[in-house]
Amino acid sequence: MASSELPVIALLTAPEEAPPPGLERLDGRAIINHATSREGLIAAISDADILLVTDFRTRIVAEAWPYAKRLQWVHATSAGVDALLFPELIESPIPVTNARGIFDRAIAETVLGMVLMFAKDFRTTIALQQRHEWRHRETQRIQDKHVLVFGAGSIGRQIARMLTAAGMHVEGIASRERSEDQDFAAIHGPEAFYEQLGQADYVVIAAPLTESTRGLFDVKAFKSMANNAKLINIGRGPIVVTQDLIIALRNGDIAAAALDVFEEEPLPSDHPLWEMSNVFISHHMAGDFIGWRSALIHQFADNFERWQAGSALRNIVDKKRGYVPPEGS
Template sequence: MTPPVKPRVLVALRPTGVEPPSLLKKAGDLADFVFAVTADDIGEEAATIDSAFVWNFRSTLVPDAIDRLPRLRWVHVAASGVDASLSDEVRARGITFTNSRGVTAPAMAEYALMLMLAHAKDLTGTLADQAEKAWRPRESRMLSGATLVAIGVGPVNRELARRATALGMTVIGVGRRARDGVDGFDRVVGRDRLLDVLPLADHVVIATPLTAETRGLIGAAELAALPDGAHLVNLGRGAVVDEAALMAALRSGRLGGAGLDVLWREPLEPEHDLWETPGVIVSPHTSSDFVGWEDAMVDLFVRNLRHTLRGEPLLNVVDLDLGYAPID
């Protein structure tokens, strides 16, 4: 009997060209893999590629090579956001996309909580005093009794809401639509109510993908609606927040501070004022990078690969009109 033909999977690598850990060990018997950093790395085998595993979520390999991938039917992205892998032509092809929703949610929730605590307890001030060997006791704020406005009610902010509630915070979620009974949230309102709830916020945490609806969602009007001294955390995508508006709010002193794990350009240019803006913590898009996260990303892809081979429904199917995989 002739053995079944293995599917051929294109793997979009990071610029270093390093392959995903244990991928071949875990799935080498399930598929043939073609590794590429750019479209130029794909040879004649492009015509036989069935699926793609976008290991580098910033990669534009799929849209760059789409006209050479006539058999491509499924793309799995090792991230929640799939924006870099989309184009009008990719959308028109009706390709199924899946993402890695939920894999890094607990880690990102902990990271957001860390940034909130660092702001409330003025950790940057303490570290500055330590560097100067200065003994300056002072009061700090509590998270207990404070209000968190969580923009996005996906896995990250659901994990965060449960933790924030346990600390005694009031948690208001802002989603695509209002909904009742979401665990950890005191209430969830639709985006049309954003300006109504921002004046209540001591902390705002953004954990939403970049879509046509969320690009520039937080601009001058939204920042002006916040109380003086409010704190902003962005773990979603940099472009959800308007760059000029945020810098103006920080320079004016109205915004108490910001914790930014995602930026408008990554890496952020060294000359940008943000690096030396008081009250700001900048980190290099690492909120999701817990020890073992790469293995967990590979494991989810392999599970979905097995599902395709057995003809079973895929996990985390992305609604391309929304730009993410909805929970409910």
């Protein structure tokens, strides 16, 4: 890029998605070429300095990749970057940054809401209301209940903080054991996975989709959980083997599940999960608070300013691991 020229940003959104709000902050400071298709991205990426991807499911980037000539940076406005990490990008020196931090608080609130919905049996209460039926019940307290959070990144840590503040006992599973931690009562390594599953009243999946997490919650994992335990997945759908989960729920191996993410999204209308009374189906929206789209763009614009100033980018993904590693690891 010559110094007199504006940098070019190729913006890839989902089909029929308008450019996200907040991009006007870059008016006069960058040229933005908006693409919504494979062909559009091939045209836009060829002279782009930066690729900005808002569609967390897309695999189009891999197909347009050979046409990139001067790309210096890829930013994803999502926490999970699994769909982006194709081999050529992983091997290239081009940095990938993500939206780490933006969704944490809203996701943690959603998880706490799901925990309380289970404990207070709100779904039965709502079903009774539809029948105009008064029926007093006793419900659970969450105080001192045991939570296992699978994943100790920024989302898992915020979940731990909120659930601890609500009086719960929260331990975590991370890529390695840690002796002391400021957010979790304990952090165990992967070797303690099955044993720790058995200790939890609630198991929360807050991990990225990587080769080590894909399919990890299978029949063996569900058999390791307590019969009265509830699963909450706000991470990525393919971390769970859906068919194994359905069997575990039907067999009573575990008590219930609240799912925000699925192997296939949108969840097909004929999928058996919809009809299961012990499953709560959310729509990949756990972190999408009112204002999230402009918050994501402001985060990108902050990083853009660092990039222009020659400073280090924030939230650089370890492309081999598939997520932004914690500091010092």
